[in-house]
Amino acid sequence: xxxxxxxxxxxxxxxxxxxxxxxxxxxxxxxxxxxxxxxxxxxxxxxxxxxxxxxxxxxxxxxxxxxxxxxxxxxxxxxxxxxxxxxxxxxxxxxxxxxxxxxxxxxxxxxxxxxxxxxxxxxxxxxxxxxxxxxxxxxxxxxxxxxxxxxxxxxxxxxxxxxxxxxxxxxxxxxxxxxxxxxxxxxxxxxxxxxxxxxxxxxxxxxxxxxxxxxxxxxxxxxxxxxxxxxxxxxxxxxxxxxxxxxxxxxxxxxxxxxxxxxxxxxxxxxxxxxxxxxxxxxxxxxxxxxxxxxxxxxxxxxxxxxxxxxxxxxxxxxxxxxxxxxxxxxxxxxxxxxxxxxxxxxxxxxxxxxxxxxxxxxxxxxxxxxxxxxxxxxxxxxxxxxxxxxxxxxxxxxxxxxxxxxxxxxxxxxxxxxxxxxxxxxxxxxxxxxxxxxxxxxxxxxxxxxx
Amino acid sequence: xxxxxxxxxxxxxxxxxxxxxxxxxxxxxxxxxxxxxxxxxxxxxxxxxxxxxxxxxxxxxxxxxxxxxxxxxxxxxxxxxxxxxxxxxxxxxxxxxxxxxxxxxxxxxxxxxxxxxxxxxxxxxxxxxxxxxxxxxxxxxxxxxxxxxxxxxxxxxxxxxxxxxxxxxxxxxxxxxxxxxxxxxxxxxxxxxxxxxxxxxxxxxxxxxxxxxxxxxxxxxxxxxxxxxxxxxxxxxxxxxxxxxxxxxxxxxxxxxxxxxxxxxxxxxxxxxxxxxxxxxxxxxxxxxxxxxxxxxxxxxxxxxxxxxxxxxxxxxxxxxxxxxxxxxxxxxxxxxxxxxxxxxxxxxxxxxxxxxxxxxxxxxxxxxxxxxxxxxxxxxxxxxxxxxxxxxxxxxxxxxxxxxxxxxxxxxxxxxxxxxxxxxxxxxxxxxxxxxxxxxxxxxxxxxxxxxxxxxxxxxxxxxxxxxxxxxxxxxxxxxxxxxxxxxxxxxxxxxxxxxxxxxxxxxxxxxxxxxxxxxx
Numbered sequence: 001x002x003x004x005x006x007x008x009x010x011x012x013x014x015x016x017x018x019x020x021x022x023x024x025x026x027x028x029x030x031x032x033x034x035x036x037x038x039x040x041x042x043x044x045x046x047x048x049x050x051x052x053x054x055x056x057x058x059x060x061x062x063x064x065x066x067x068x069x070x071x072x073x074x075x076x077x078x079x080x081x082x083x084x085x086x087x088x089x090x091x092x093x094x095x096x097x098x099x100x101x102x103x104x105x106x107x108x109x110x111x112x113x114x115x116x117x118x119x120x121x122x123x124x125x126x127x128x129x130x131x132x133x134x135x136x137x138x139x140x141x142x143x144x145x146x147x148x149x150x151x152x153x154x155x156x157x158x159x160x161x162x163x164x165x166x167x168x169x170x171x172x173x174x175x176x177x178x179x180x181x182x183x184x185x186x187x188x189x190x191x192x193x194x195x196x197x198x199x200x201x202x203x204x205x206x207x208x209x210x211x212x213x214x215x216x217x218x219x220x221x222x223x224x225x226x227x228x229x230x231x232x233x234x235x236x237x238x239x240x241x242x243x244x245x246x247x248x249x250x251x252x253x254x255x256x257x258x259x260x261x262x263x264x265x266x267x268x269x270x271x272x273x274x275x276x277x278x279x280x281x282x283x284x285x286x287x288x289x290x291x292x293x294x295x296x297x298x299x300x301x302x303x304x305x306x307x308x309x310x311x312x313x314x315x316x317x318x319x320x321x322x323x324x325x326x327x328x329x330x331x332x333x334x335x336x337x338x339x340x341x342x343x344x345x346x347x348x349x350x351x352x353x354x355x356x357x358x359x360x361x362x363x364x365x366x367x368x369x370x371x372x373x374x375x376x377x378x379x380x381x382x383x384x385x386x387x388x389x390x391x392x393x394x395x396x397x398x399x400x401x402x403x404x405x406x407x408x409x410x411x412x413x414x415x416x417x418x419x420x421x422x423x424x425x426x427x428x429x430x431x432x433x434x435x436x437x438x439x440x441x442x443x444x445x446x447x448x449x450x451x452x
Numbered sequence: 453x454x455x456x457x458x459x460x461x462x463x464x465x466x467x468x469x470x471x472x473x474x475x476x477x478x479x480x481x482x483x484x485x486x487x488x489x490x491x492x493x494x495x496x497x498x499x500x501x502x503x504x505x506x507x508x509x510x511x512x513x514x515x516x517x518x519x520x521x522x523x524x525x526x527x528x529x530x531x532x533x534x535x536x537x538x539x540x541x542x543x544x545x546x547x548x549x550x551x552x553x554x555x556x557x558x559x560x561x562x563x564x565x566x567x568x569x570x571x572x573x574x575x576x577x578x579x580x581x582x583x584x585x586x587x588x589x590x591x592x593x594x595x596x597x598x599x600x601x602x603x604x605x606x607x608x609x610x611x612x613x614x615x616x617x618x619x620x621x622x623x624x625x626x627x628x629x630x631x632x633x634x635x636x637x638x639x640x641x642x643x644x645x646x647x648x649x650x651x652x653x654x655x656x657x658x659x660x661x662x663x664x665x666x667x668x669x670x671x672x673x674x675x676x677x678x679x680x681x682x683x684x685x686x687x688x689x690x691x692x693x694x695x696x697x698x699x700x701x702x703x704x705x706x707x708x709x710x711x712x713x714x715x716x717x718x719x720x721x722x723x724x725x726x727x728x729x730x731x732x733x734x735x736x737x738x739x740x741x742x743x744x745x746x747x748x749x750x751x752x753x754x755x756x757x758x759x760x761x762x763x764x765x766x767x768x769x770x771x772x773x774x775x776x777x778x779x780x781x782x783x784x785x786x787x788x789x790x791x792x793x794x795x796x797x798x799x800x801x802x803x804x805x806x807x808x809x810x811x812x813x814x815x816x817x818x819x820x821x822x823x824x825x826x827x828x829x830x831x832x833x834x835x836x837x838x839x840x841x842x843x844x845x846x847x848x849x850x851x852x853x854x855x856x857x858x859x860x861x862x863x864x865x866x867x868x869x870x871x872x873x874x875x876x877x878x879x880x881x882x883x884x885x886x887x888x889x890x891x892x893x894x895x896x897x898x899x900x901x902x903x904x905x906x907x908x909x910x911x912x913x914x915x916x917x918x919x920x921x922x923x924x925x926x927x928x929x930x931x932x933x934x935x936x937x938x939x940x941x942x943x944x945x946x947x948x949x950x951x952x953x954x955x956x957x958x959x960x961x962x963x964x965x966x967x968x969x970x971x972x973x974x
Contacts, residue, residue, distance in 0.1 A: 063571040276813075302948040
């Protein structure tokens with residue numbers, strides 16, 4: 001077996017040193033009746049690299065590849081071009097095959113990268129500090145709600161109807177067990193988000209208000225009035241960003257008064273990967289840092305006064321605090337954070353702004369062309385690279401019908417909000433820099449046919 | 453203090469010992485690297501874009517008005533930056549990484565290759581299901597083998613890492629208890645448990661109580677039994693445990709917990725020792741997470757991403773979270789999510805993540821399982837246990853091995869710092885190992901052993917590699933026992949000497965500030 005270096009001669013010699021007659025003797029603590037008799041049922045014997053690659057490739061070919069067709073899906077996962085050097089960097093064995101940097105003297109590479117990542121995320125979100133990553137955006141949002149609860153000692157959270165329904169679903173699941181009170185609502189196919197509902201709902205018992213920016217339908221709105229209303233009663237504003245590329249074009253949530261900003265970092269560096277692994281982003285105010293979940297890299301000096309980095313404020317974490325920790329998170333998503341930080345470093349301020357305006361320009365063009373189709377209307381007044389169309393027919397079958405024409409035309413709201421009848425004609429269309437003129441033409445043609 | 457010619461903060465002060473110094477701060481292949489924020493060329497970018505056609509924006513008058521403060525590097529600068537940083541890291545690719553309970557084994561490169569096949573890497577999670585049948589088949593095939601390997605009934609694939617899997621398991625237990633109208637409040641956790649166990653129990657809304665260990669490093673069955681009562685929802689056991697020992701009473705523990713109306717959660721972090729040899733389902737376990745990034749060798753990546761599928765007993769399976777993949781008689785696959793769950797999985801406790809879990813880890817883990825096959829996986833367990841026992845028996849005369857008398861260990865060997873003199877302790881031995889070219893073992897964990905050193909070599913180490921490690925530890929252990937004070941200065945050959953963690957925590961600097969801003973903040 002190619003991954004196992006011991007030879008039979010090694011094994012015999014080692015058993016001799018140990019003083020055991022056979023390897024079975026080493027398993028003597030395992031009661032006889034607990035031992036598996038015979039091989040694992042049905043699993044073939046070991047296979048060559050060629051054979052395994054062949055099997056996996058055959059499975060991969062059963063999927064429609066986003067890059068092979070006109071592709072317009074978003075809703076929390078975006079297809080952007082990732083520079084080749086990013087994948088090269090994350091495949092460096094020293095990053096790929098290292099562990100959480102518990103021994104900082106020989107983990108400065110990971111620690112410095114985390115510190116740079118934290119700084120980039122904080123700046124992008126307009127916050128003072130950020131952590132070294134969470135699992136993904138949806139779990140980061142729940143952690144933010146819990147953190148707000150710890151800070152305010154209140155348990156009512158108002159969630160905007162524009163927050164990704166999966167994220168809301170995760171929060172509702174957790175809230176059932178923590179007895180947090182969540183106020184949620186279904187979105188409406190209108191140009192405006194539910195800012196008034198949020199502001200009206202804030203009262204003395206409110207811990208936090210949660211908004212997504214841009215929201216699930218692609219709408220953008222000023223967060224400052226919500227922040228003001230929340231702060232007036234001591235509540236916090238949590239902003240969720242599922243498409244961080246947008247922040248190359250629009251104001252950051254931190255600038256508008258958000259106290260905790262979380263997000264999904266997938267769209268920078270990570271790729272689609274059928275939903276994971278992704279990377280959760282988490283930023284907040286410095287005064288709240290001791291309530292933050294997750295790993296933090298901090299600057300310090302070594303015994304020779306050289307600058308270096310360590311994992312810090314660990315007294316928040318499970319391996320020190322056990323049941324009193326701020327979160328149970330341990331392994332997070334550092335390699336995806338590396339992809340994020342490397343891609344963002346390659347972009348820089350200039351590249352991110354260019355990328356953002358390219359996305360916006362493409363999306364504007366697509367929105368105009370698609371909303372010109374008879375019966376199809378654009379729901380949004382404003383958007384970044386994603387907008388919602390209202391079709392004259394139910395969107396879910398329309399999306400499937402477009403697949404027949406070789407076009408992945410968007411995410412139907414029927415998929416995201418089963419049972420939400422008022423939403424069933426809506427389809428969310430994302431348009432990134434990877435979309436060509438021909439792609440837009442293909443979508444226009446396909447949509448024209450399926451709504452006829 | 454040496455002035456750094458590029459103007460970034462000095463990193464190489466004059467060395468009082470008078471060792472050879474360089475003007476750059478570099479020492480041959482050991483290259484100092486500034487932060488990206490100290491290298492910024494202003495308008496530099498490493499990505500070329502087509503010109504943007506001039507269009508009026510529709511950004512709701514929320515255009516960014518201030519600079520973000522993001523540095524940019526050209527491609528050669530960026531590649532060099534990260535390559536230089538990478539060389540300051542220890543990694544499995546470089547040598548033995550014997551972190552106990554972390555299972556740092558070789559990461560096969562085939563797995564990286566298959567995860568990057570466009571049919572897996574370039575597929576959107578919300579694509580219509582008829583366009584992702586291959587992806588769903590991967591999830592289903594991996595789920596099938598995980599069930600075969602564990603002898604369990606159902607599996608929740610979506611948890612993102614081990615601790616997330618623990619949470620999933622406990623929420624299944626809570627949902628099952630609530631479904632029978634049974635409100636229990638306590639989760640029992642052994643003292644030797646990984647910190648995530650009590651943290652997870654608290655996160656799931658339970659009160660945590662410790663159960664003591666016996667002198668032989670096992671769960672104290674009598675103490676456990678005497679605490680079992682109608683308020684105990686679950687017991688969380690790690691098996692093999694964090695002392696590297698199999699819990700021989702596991703079945704008796706499960707039976708006792710079940711008799712008291714509770715459930716048994718098993719932390720599967722140490723599954724590597726028994727994969728292909730013992731099925732947790734045969735031990736009466738109700739839920740167990742599997743760290744794909746341990747046993748099934750998806751890379752750790754410096755702290756994730758991981759993946760923590762949870763196998764479930766028949767009693768708990770109905771409560772497993774959404775979404776999951778179901779296979780239909782016509783051979784097609786479907787994602788059971790909120791809309792279909794009403795009919796097909798009505799008791800699901802909810803959803804743990806957006807989308808469907810760590811696909812990129814599933815492809816790697818499946819390739820790993822198929823590569824090893826039934827014979828290879830069994831050999832994995834046997835070689836990992838053989839390697840650990842070889843280390844145990846080769847070191848027990850120089851290091852105190854508290855449980856060695858009671859018999860063999862499983863896949864990890866535990867030692868204590870008993871017998872070290874002159875104030876020398878575990879951390880000093882660990883740091884001295886760095887100078888010898890090894891990653892240290894897990895230190896000071898589990899808490900039940902004084903100055904614990906938990907060594908998990910894994911099956912992917914050759915005998916020569918183990919022999920060199922043993923030689924290094926023996927030498928350092930002897931110095932520790934003679935109170936050699938020079939150990940306290942170790943490491944001296946690493947990219948950094950010991951770092952001041954107290955300073956880092958007392959005055960946290962978590963983001964880069966321009967030198968002027970940093971000064972103003974002081």
